[in-house]
Amino acid sequence: MSDTANYFELFQLPASFDIDTDKLTRRYHILQRASHPDRHTHSVETAQRLALQHAMIINEAYHTLKDPLQRAIYLLSLQGIRPDEADSIQDGVFLMEQMALREELAGIPQQADPAAASDHIQKTIQVLITTRLNDLTGWFAAPDEPAVACATVQKLQFLYKLQQEAATLATHLNEA
Amino acid sequence: MSRLLQISEPDATPEPHQHRLAAGIDLGTTHSLVATLRSGVPDTLPDGQGQHLLPSVVRYTTQGPVVGAAARAAATRDPQNTIVSAKRLIGYTAEQLAQNNIGYELDGSENAMPMLRTVVGLVSPVTVCADILKSLAERAETTLGGQLAGTVITVPAYFDDAQRQATRDAARLAGLPVLRLLNEPTAAALAYGLDRATAGIHAIYDLGGGTFDISILRLHDGVFEVLATGGDTALGGDDFDQAIADWMVCQAGLTSDQAAALRRNLLQQARTAKEALSEQDSAPVQVTWTKGVWRGELSRAQLDELIDPLIRQTLRTCRQALQDAGVNRQDIAQVVLVGGSTRTLRVREQVAGFFDTMPLTDLDPDRVVALGAAIQANSLVGNPTGQDVLLLDVNPLSLGLETMGGLVEKIIPRNTTLPIARAQTFTTAKDGQTALSVHVVQGEREYVSDCRSLARFELRGIPPRVAGAARIRVTFTVDADGLLQVSAAEQGSGISADITVKPSSGLSEAAITRLLQDSIEHAAEDMAARQLIEQKVNAQRVLDALHAALADDGEALLDTAERAQIDTALAELQATAEQTREAGELKAAIAALEQVCALYVERRMNTNIRQALAGQSVDDIH
Numbered sequence: 145m146s147d148t149a150n151y152f153e154l155f156q157l158p159a160s161f162d163i164d165t166d167k168l169t170r171r172y173h174i175l176q177r178a179s180h181p182d183r184h185t186h187s188v189e190t191a192q193r194l195a196l197q198h199a200m201i202i203n204e205a206y207h208t209l210k211d212p213l214q215r216a217i218y219l220l221s222l223q224g225i226r227p228d229e230a231d232s233i234q235d236g237v238f239l240m241e242q243m244a245l246r247e248e249l250a251g252i253p254q255q256a257d258p259a260a261a262s263d264h265i266q267k268t269i270q271v272l273i274t275t276r277l278n279d280l281t282g283w284f285a286a287p288d289e290p291a292v293a294c295a296t297v298q299k300l301q302f303l304y305k306l307q308q309e310a311a312t313l314a315t316h317l318n319e320a
Numbered sequence: 321m322s323r324l325l326q327i328s329e330p331d332a333t334p335e336p337h338q339h340r341l342a343a344g345i346d347l348g349t350t351h352s353l354v355a356t357l358r359s360g361v362p363d364t365l366p367d368g369q370g371q372h373l374l375p376s377v378v379r380y381t382t383q384g385p386v387v388g389a390a391a392r393a394a395a396t397r398d399p400q401n402t403i404v405s406a407k408r409l410i411g412y413t414a415e416q417l418a419q420n421n422i423g424y425e426l427d428g429s430e431n432a433m434p435m436l437r438t439v440v441g442l443v444s445p446v447t448v449c450a451d452i453l454k455s456l457a458e459r460a461e462t463t464l465g466g467q468l469a470g471t472v473i474t475v476p477a478y479f480d481d482a483q484r485q486a487t488r489d490a491a492r493l494a495g496l497p498v499l500r501l502l503n504e505p506t507a508a509a510l511a512y513g514l515d516r517a518t519a520g521i522h523a524i525y526d527l528g529g530g531t532f533d534i535s536i537l538r539l540h541d542g543v544f545e546v547l548a549t550g551g552d553t554a555l556g557g558d559d560f561d562q563a564i565a566d567w568m569v570c571q572a573g574l575t576s577d578q579a580a581a582l583r584r585n586l587l588q589q590a591r592t593a594k595e596a597l598s599e600q601d602s603a604p605v606q607v608t609w610t611k612g613v614w615r616g617e618l619s620r621a622q623l624d625e626l627i628d629p630l631i632r633q634t635l636r637t638c639r640q641a642l643q644d645a646g647v648n649r650q651d652i653a654q655v656v657l658v659g660g661s662t663r664t665l666r667v668r669e670q671v672a673g674f675f676d677t678m679p680l681t682d683l684d685p686d687r688v689v690a691l692g693a694a695i696q697a698n699s700l701v702g703n704p705t706g707q708d709v710l711l712l713d714v715n716p717l718s719l720g721l722e723t724m725g726g727l728v729e730k731i732i733p734r735n736t737t738l739p740i741a742r743a744q745t746f747t748t749a750k751d752g753q754t755a756l757s758v759h760v761v762q763g764e765r766e767y768v769s770d771c772r773s774l775a776r777f778e779l780r781g782i783p784p785r786v787a788g789a790a791r792i793r794v795t796f797t798v799d800a801d802g803l804l805q806v807s808a809a810e811q812g813s814g815i816s817a818d819i820t821v822k823p824s825s826g827l828s829e830a831a832i833t834r835l836l837q838d839s840i841e842h843a844a845e846d847m848a849a850r851q852l853i854e855q856k857v858n859a860q861r862v863l864d865a866l867h868a869a870l871a872d873d874g875e876a877l878l879d880t881a882e883r884a885q886i887d888t889a890l891a892e893l894q895a896t897a898e899q900t901r902e903a904g905e906l907k908a909a910i911a912a913l914e915q916v917c918a919l920y921v922e923r924r925m926n927t928n929i930r931q932a933l934a935g936q937s938v939d940d941i942h
Contacts, residue, residue: 176710179925183710195925199739200740
């Protein structure tokens, strides 16, 4: 097994955006049971070294396929499409929406009921993420212009970052 | 005394599953333990006086180090030569420690490694830990009647790379064969057998003497998957004692000089009072100094008030860990309490309130970590275990490197499942640049100055080109122990450099060699004998592993010529192991066998992966 192994083949799953994540996790556990360094500590050195390499690839593969955004980027890379090298987002409406959301997030601590406001924005972001993930599902079902998929991936990157910040704010609000 | 050589019959194959001696060691801030599996049940081992807990205290005397209760008894009398809580010091530089008053005379002049000045000269905290480990290993070997083939040493989940390296170094100095560093909360989960009890998500709240850890684990089919971990390596029951002592100083109206002189005594009283308050509602305290006596009462309510801010700090960390794990408090099926400081009633109350569930406390919180380590040691050493458990742990802190403007580029974010390798490509900033400085840092902050510096190294000999033309790939590798290795390579020219990250706070390779040689000089023959036994154990392990493998798939994976070559090499190692008196010779013979078998082992490992998922159509039906 090399680090250029195809992650889908590794887990014996079809190379598609819609995958059974329960099955993925079950197979991940089976593969790690076979290859984790802990399974080879009493073996010869060559086996220990290979076990480490295999376990690293399996971890990377699992975490790539488990996360929808990483999975999309990986699938695109298999088709030679690189969203990180594509033009940056031109969609004015999306950028305005992002700015509005960022302003809303920044203003939450000053709200009368910050906890409720925090809940609200987290739900809003989740809906936006779900919508974009559906866009990706559609694109992979019937691929058209690569630029469309790249733009969706970039938008999701924005949204996940925002989601992370909203979660951090919620954690801080809880402490106050 | 002469040792009789054992000679086995020429044709007898060695017992494939000979029981190997394994032990789990909990190297704690205030006390340490060693445990082993006996008849399949893990148990901690007592010393000759029946004591299971070894106080993590070492007193250095001209007659040699004294470890444990005798050393602790002398702590007040001989504070300068008696080192307590060394675990709090390892992995830090002298400068970092000097910022906190640790109560020892430090000498950081030789390098960044802090040294404690004692009657026998300078002693590093790593040496102190090594002396504790040695004492526990001797206890295990005396009890079990043989040399340990493997140990597992536990560390706080939140221990950083420098602290893990220091623990590894301590084990090397103590001459212990370490199979794995295991995170304390994960060890506790294993000891509780949570995998057999309930599938689901669990929280392990571990408050020890000097460290706090929280781990969120998902358990499924015997796999312990750590989702997130958090903690504070400088927060524990010792801080409760400190808070009580500060209160006593205030109540008694002592000056800071008087308080400093009484420090050890005050802390001792604070600890006694704290422990008494787990049973009763108030405890007497007393301060006696040159100018008078103060007597008072510490009530439970007062204690709660003193320690509440510290407990709140731990709960903040719990919140962060839950967020990192992507789970809610309501998702937590069970909470396990670990560490002596969870005996404090207020801690139990607050944790139960936070997770809204009664925590599990069936196992002795002082011993549970050592018990888990013993289970894992037994499994890793290759003894049949009867249960099929796999631990998947994470790295507690983000690892990255310095880029332009003092910013940190994270390469491996915190809570990434181990082992892991990640690479990123960088380029040169100036025309004609021929060297690149790689600065490895650890931490969550954006700026290098706010993170912990782990190591620096240089990649030289980059062919001079215009800025931005070179492609330098930097690879971070973290193994299952959580130890980091970094390498850099320029892709056009193929020049490369790599280092095992050796933090500046740690012992240099030269220092370790010197310390090891010192101990060899003291007992040269003893050392040689020990090394020979070590290599014999090693040879036996390799022979067992290969015999078992060949019986399994030698037929399928090897042709006659290949098989014959391996059989010859096996016989040669077997013969050397029986005849030699030289550890070096045996080591070379093991390496020779490894060489001959390398291709076979590789085929075997690849088949292993391919076959793991064979028959998975069965699970597709579910």
